[in-house]
Amino acid sequence: MQQTFKSLQDLLRIEKKKHILFLFMLTYEIYRRMGIGLKLVHRMEQWFENNGAEYSYIATDDANEPSVSLFTDKCGYAKFRNPSVLVHPVFAHRLPVNNRVTIIKLTPSDAESLYRHRFSTTEFFPRDIDAVLNNHLNLGTFLALPKGYNWAGPDKFLSSPPENWAVMSVWNCKDVFKLEVKGVSKLIKGIAKTTRVVDRAFPFLRLPSFPKIFSPFGLHMLYGLGGSGPLYTKFIKSLFGFAHNLAKECKCGVVATEVSSEDPLKLAIPHWKVLSFTDLWCIKRLGEDYSDGSVGDWRKSQPGLSIFVDPREF
Secondary structure (H helix, E strand, C coil): CCCCCCCHHHHHHHHCCCCHHHHHHCCCHHHCCCCHHHHHHHHHHHHHHHCCCCEEEEEEECCCHHHHHHHHHHCCCEEEECCEEEEEECCCCCCCCCCCEEEEEECHHHHHHHHHHHHCCCECCCCCHHHHHCCCCEEEEEEEEECCCCCCCHHHHHHCCCCCEEEEEEEEHHHCCCECCCCCCHHHHHHHHHHHHHHHHCHHHCCCCCCCCCCCECEEEEEEEEEECCCHHHHHHHHHHHHHHHHHHCCCCEEEEEECCCCCHHHHCCCCCCCCEEEEEEEEECCCCCCCHHHCCHHHCCCCCCECCCCCCC
16 A cells, blocks of 8 residues: 555556455545546446446445546446445443343344345345355344243244344454544544543443544444334344444444435434434446346336345445
């Protein structure tokens, strides 16, 4: 990264060895407005087509005007979906979990059965969900059930589920990358540190404390959220409390999830607005001689109430 690149040719030589560098190079001011980003996008699209991809899509912060302009104005992408990324700090204290809810950890096989039977029609559901659930970064799939319910395997559950239940999986992004917020004053850093000191000293007060995001921090990604019943969102909140406490044990700075902007979970899942944001997905069709089954042209499909976010993409 410390090397100085004098031409696009220099960049493309490295592209053959370390593709991921270019995703970050686009964020450097000194390389903007030189046409490099446009040529890199075209090169990646060419690679996609050569490997049988039918569509190309990108995800960016809705407020990132330079990125949105590059893809929609110059590269032929269309705005596709506007999911919400919900972020919650990991406090120094634990969050309570409803004592009328029992949370169990499913085996990858049981989790796969549940997801395939109840979520396979959810938009963006990964066909290789088994690969996701068996990945070493997957920390587990957790099922919230009414207290006293006897889990006897997925077959019995699917044939006769309880009135209320919820499910959630946890992905360990901490072991893949770290984030850091820079550019804030020493005063703000001092206030944030003070909130954590007080929270740590008096955890029984359950005071909201600002996360340690001004130094490198990791996060857990919550995905595969779903369930059923009139108390479904309350069960999800219990799962969220469980996931928060798990992240605390793993020394994460925040927990995050991504949901459809129309999903009722957007209001049910605890999050801080100051840390959360609206994502923008843009899509481009790379060819016109195929059809995606019943969907036809995916660009024209109507958004569903819920989405299934593949944590590998996050």
